Amino acid sequence: MLAGELALGGADVVVLERRTGPLTESRASTLHARTMELLDQRGLLEELGTPPAGGPGHFGGTRLDLTTDSPYSGQWKVPQVRTEELLEGWATRLGARVVKGHRLTDLRTAPHTVEATAEAEPGPGGAASALRVRAAYVVGCDGESSTVRELAGFAFPGRDATRELLRADVADVEVPDRRFERHPGGLAISARGPGGVTRVMVHEYGAGVGREPGPPSFARVADTWRRVTGDDIGGGTPLWLNSFGDALRQAAQYRRGRILLAGDAAHHQMPVGGQALNLGLQDAANLGWKLAAEVRGTADPGLLDSYHAERHPAGRRVLDNIAAQALLLLGGSGTEQLRSLFGELLREPRVRAHLAGTIAGVDVRYAAGPGAHPLVGARVPYLRFGAGTDAAAGPGSTFAALRAG
Ligand SMILES: Cc1cc2nc3c(=O)[nH]c(=O)nc-3n(C[C@H](O)[C@H](O)[C@H](O)COP(=O)(O)OP(=O)(O)OC[C@H]3O[C@@H](n4cnc5c(N)ncnc54)[C@H](O)[C@@H]3O)c2cc1C
Structure with a gap:
């Protein structure tokens, strides 16, 4: 996702991936409304088609109607291997180079560059030789045991699993x-x-x-x-x-100089409610255009730092939501009263709408500073352009108008 967003923004991108082929396990299978909107905003839903609807949602095991103001309310069943294939195809078509069979082993920072070393993975399909890439920036999208996070010394506070x-x-x-x-x-x-x-x-x-x-x-x-x-x-x-x-950890900073983190590398959570993969894709959508602008030299000062300022609190909120759900789901008889109270609260329309908005990812409001209009920092909603509007504004809807990034 990030490689595609960066390439769309005009950056030269190399992806180092240790795997030589696609995932073989099932992993995440749910896309939520905001992720579907992001895919639509890049024209990717046309390729994906309409995925099967995933039925009613839940909050910590209690049924929750996920209806929001999104045209993609609900949950959509897409195996992770399909999501990865879709995004890889898109990023590659936009010019990103995906180099498989290479495992990142070292990072060296210099004043204006970062040098990444990747060793060839042994075995069939593994690459023939090690590789060195000198880049302006490196983003660790390398999952929960992130090598980038470790090599670059990011603090990763949180708690270990007890259930x-x-x-x-x-x-x-x-x-x-x-x-x-x-x-x-x-x-x-x-x-x-x-x-x-x-x-x-x-x-x-x-x-x-x-x-x-x-x-x-x-x-x-x-x-x-x-x-x-x-x-x-x-x-x-x-x-x-x-x-x-039920371990819960989040990088204290999403950026350290020329090195950034996104997705599971930045936050570790239990995949209850299917939010983990969605959160990562939404990080990438926030970071891509900013980093591309920074690399092209067109970013305002501070733009790149707004990635941490916006996505760290958004991630914290999702992590708290997941922790609450994990407690409701996996807490023993001592949590019965809490579960029953939650069951009552979930029947309140405003509570339902609040939780559905968080899980769907459509209620994110980035802080826009004092005096900003209340819509600044909110997502662009889906709106169709009615008859009589300027056709040059885009072919039919706000999402379609965003396709060029
Ligand atoms: C077994 C399992 C089951 C899951 N089930 C669900 C679920 O049901 N629902 C849900 O929402 N989420 C689930 N998740 C979580 C979801 O899969 C992740 O949130 C999502 O994959 C995160 O995407 P990512 O791109 O940040 O990291 P990843 O998908 O982990 O991708 C990281 C990539 O980096 C590569 N990599 C790692 N280290 C290196 C290195 N040193 N050099 C080069 N490449 C490297 C890896 O090969 C991998 O391709 C599951 C995760 C696991 C592990």
Whole structure:
């Protein structure tokens, strides 16, 4: 996303990616309204088509209607691998160079440049040789264990996980669909997806966080599932195993000189409510045109710093929202009263609209300084141009008029 935005803004972009091919796991599957708007503003929805609607949303497991003023209200099901393919195709067409099979290992800053070293990844499809790139800026979009964040010494305060949700995609099992089902010992979710694969997610109250490195064993997931629900899935075939902790961290600064962070590199959160990927794409949309202007020499002083000033608080707000949802979802019997109070509040239209606006990402208001018009800092809403307006203003809508960036 960032490579596309930068290239659209006239910057020369190189993406160093350690993977040699596309993702093979399912990861994020939900696009929210604001992300759909951003894709529309770049003409990318025409290529994506209309994704299947994801049904009603939820807040910490309690049903939440996600209707907002966006034409893309609701949740849209797009596998992450498809989103990545769409954005890579777009960025490449705009001139960004994506260099795969190269793992960033070193960064050196000089007064006007940053030099990045990337080692060739071994194995089939891996690149033949190491690479050195000298750039005006480097942005770490390298995920939750960001090498850029580490090499550049960004502080990453927050807290470690104390609870976890175990997840498995399993073939050859028959279990009923469960939507946030609460049992005395924990929480169980299951849904049969395309191809007969069932995704199960389970949390056992008070169980803490697994100590094994890497993904949980299928035996642990199946044992936990049995203790919580009484059902046996141990005879199924695990296709993908994973666990999510409720750790919460955010880079103290999104910029240190010529090095910036975006996406999971800048914030680590539990993917409850499917906001993680959306938050990252929205960071990239905020940063792209500013950094491109800075590189072209047309940015006002302070423009690039407005990325941190705007996106850090926006990220903090989403992280707080995710933490509250994680507590409602994974808190044991001690949170029953809180859940029931939340259930009551969610029936209030203003509360519903407030939470839907945050999850959809459409209520972001960047601080615009004293005396600014109240609409300054808000997103451009979708408006159709009626008959009689100047056709040169754009082909039909505010979103279409933004396509050139
Ligand atoms: C297993 C799993 C399941 C998830 N499920 C969900 C979900 O259901 N819903 C949801 O909203 N979110 C989910 N997430 C989170 C979501 O996938 C992330 O928020 C999203 O991918 C963040 O995008 P990103 O581009 O910031 O980072 P990433 O997608 O992590 O991309 C980082 C990229 O950087 C590359 N990279 C890393 N280090 C280096 C290096 N040193 N040199 C070169 N390249 C490097 C990686 O190969 C990767 O391609 C899940 C995450 C994981 C790990």
